[in-house]
Amino acid sequence: MSVWAPAGRSARYLTPRFLQFTQLIVSPLIRKASSIEAIEKRNHLFSLEKKRQQESVGRIEKIEVRYLGTPKDVTMFMNKDISTPFDCARHLSLNLVQRSALALIDGSIVWDMQRPLTHSCSLELLNFMINDPTKVNTAFWRTCSFALGATAAKAFKNNFEVKLHSFPTPDVRSGSFVYDVELCSLSDWEPSQQDLKVLSGEFIRLTQSDTPIERLSVSRDLAQLMFEDNEHKSRQIPDIAQKNEGQVTLYRAGNHIDISKGPMIGNLNLIGRVTIAAIHKLSGILDDKNLTLHRFQGVALPVGIIINHMAYNILEERAKKMNPAKSPFEPFYSEVDDSQSYNQAIA
Incomplete structure (x- = not known):
């Protein structure tokens, strides 16, 4: 038995024996090309649809x-x-x-x-200094989860396939914002403290850029096309569209695009001090398949909000505990947004 070489290479057959000896070389290259192409395609479709919607406005009122x-x-x-x-x-x-x-x-x-x-x-x-910042803090927490997904997708440098699953509705009482991620071929990974510091550094670099967050509502069919490389997102889109009159809301920051009902804060540079505090493993059965996800957890402060080192350490220790949001393996439920405990933590 033989298989075709990946697109872009010479049209020759690769034997299983050859693949066995070149797996560590060929597989990362295939994954890298696939990941880069998927991101480029998603951004191209996002930009085309945004341009189409702008041009459809017609006469300016x-x-x-x-x-x-x-x-x-x-x-x-x-x-x-x-x-x-x-x-x-x-x-x-x-x-x-x-x-x-x-x-x-x-x-x-x-x-x-x-x-x-x-x-x-x-x-x-x-802004974050108004008398009742509940709405702003909820959007901030949601944006942090969005940025955490972007960090996880970028941090592994395409050496390993990363499939973002989802993040729960913001609940600041939990003590951490969350993103559940499938790390293909790294299901047994136990991150060290050094790994967490490196990931936190990636997150910080992301927030130090002047990156506005764009919003775009697209059709179910376009959303499916944009996320056809990710079976988790593809499976979620029909239900999302059904609850939103056939539309799916997307957000983009830089070249990272994700699904969220929003709203989100206007720019990633409004995220100040941040730490990826813990990564926990979640295992279960999804679509009749055994699956392991990693729950990335972080804590952050809005830019301009400054607290002393001891108080921030308390927030970090709290964020290390397993976030109580239900996992994707459990039945769906609607979580409650609440910013009271977060306000108290930074007071």
Whole structure:
């Protein structure tokens, strides 16, 4: 029996004997090409669909946006389905551009900073120092999970195949943000403290970049095409689309794209001090297959929030404990968002 060589190589047959001796050389190359191509394809499709949606706006209409806040209330005329809360902030002050993490529309609707406005409305720009930061902290926690997935996908340098599974609804009472990851061929990996430090360094490098977080709603079919390389995401998409009128919400930061209902904070540089505190193994049966996932757990502070070393150590120790969010092997349940314990921890 023989098999074809990977695409891009000479059209020759590789015998099982040859593959046996070249497995450690060929397999990483195949995985690397596959991973890079999947990321490039996903980003290409994301950009094409974003451009298509922008071009479908047609005749530009003006909407009235009443900004409420410091330094003073202002009424602006912006472009419907084009202008975002971030664009509004740029018309107001550099301070608002740098501090604003989330927007509030008409006093109750939480809105992404990079999401186009669809109607005339009132607008508030939320930061981490407001009197009730619950909505901002929830978006912050969700964004940290998103960035944790990006870190896990990037950190192994394509030497090993990494398949992101999912992350739970933010629950700051748990003490850590989470992402469940399948590390193919590394199911028995037990990370050392040095491994965690290296991963934390990757996370920090990600947050030190000025990287806005884009939001895009796409059809079920397009989402399936974008994530066809990941069976976990592919399996989740139909249920997500069914609950959202056939649409799937995606977020992109740099070249990392993931599925989330959102909202998220406007830029990765709003994440300050951060630690990947622990990685726990989860095992079970999924789709009649034995599977091992690694639960990555971290803790972070928003940029500008400073606490002493001892207090942060307490947060790190808490984040090391196994996060109580149910694993993908257990029946789905809806988790409760709550920022009270997080607020108390940083007070």
